[in-house]
Amino acid sequence: MAIPPFKLERYFAAWEFVSPYLLCSSDIEGWALADLLALADKDGRARWDGLSLGYTEYPGLPALRAAIAEIYTQVAPDEILTFAGASEAIFAFMQTTVAPGDHVITWWPGYQSLAEVARARRADVTLLPLRHDEGWAAECRSAARRSGNSRKDGRHRQGSAPGSQPGYTGGS
Numbered sequence: 001m002a003i004p005p006f007k008l009e010r011y012f013a014a015w016e017f018v019s020p021y022l023l024c025s026s027d028i029e030g031w032a033l034a035d036l037l038a039l040a041d042k043d044g045r046a047r048w049d050g051l052s053l054g055y056t057e058y059p060g061l062p063a064l065r066a067a068i069a070e071i072y073t074q075v076a077p078d079e080i081l082t083f084a085g086a087s088e089a090i091f092a093f094m095q096t097t098v099a100p101g102d103h104v105i106t107w108w109p110g111y112q113s114l115a116e117v118a119r120a121r122r123a124d125v126t127l128l129p130l131r132h133d134e135g136w137a138a139e140c141r142s143a144a145r146r147s148g149n150s151r152k153d154g155r156h157r158q159g160s161a162p163g164s165q166p167g168y169t170g171g172s
């Protein structure tokens, strides 16, 4: 599978750590580890202090998956997979849900891998323009009609919310 160079990351590789001001970051203002650990309860602190840096189970640390499942009303811990970042999750999602000939809709501007990993899976990709003068609203139905290349069975129309670091993906 050949995926073209990621232009945004090439740009950041050149400029992210040499520019005095960054106005285009999409990451959070990270906390210092000491500040985060100050919030831990006794159990959490003990887990941290005893943490070893070896492999854990491949879907993720069971305690972490249980904690994530608590955020949701209809998801069990064994349905949670953890990833080291959204890029991994986007790749795994496309690999497992998109087949050649599927139709993928993703908004644009957006994270390049959403379109490129889907193209590398030989999906038909429609870029759904988001426009400032339209309030950044996305109208997915008209995009599907406009593209004229959606599969008859309607498989895989998906998007990812720009600025949503966990990589929200909605599909139907």
Ligand SMILES: Cc1ncc(COP(=O)(O)O)c(C=O)c1O
Residues within 6 Å of the ligand: 026, 027, 084, 085, 086, 087, 088, 111, 161, 162, 163, 164, 165, 167
């Ligand atoms: C909108 C969006 N999606 C996905 C990612 C990839 O996230 P990660 O660096 O956690 O792999 C980023 C990273 O900048 C992003 O801004």
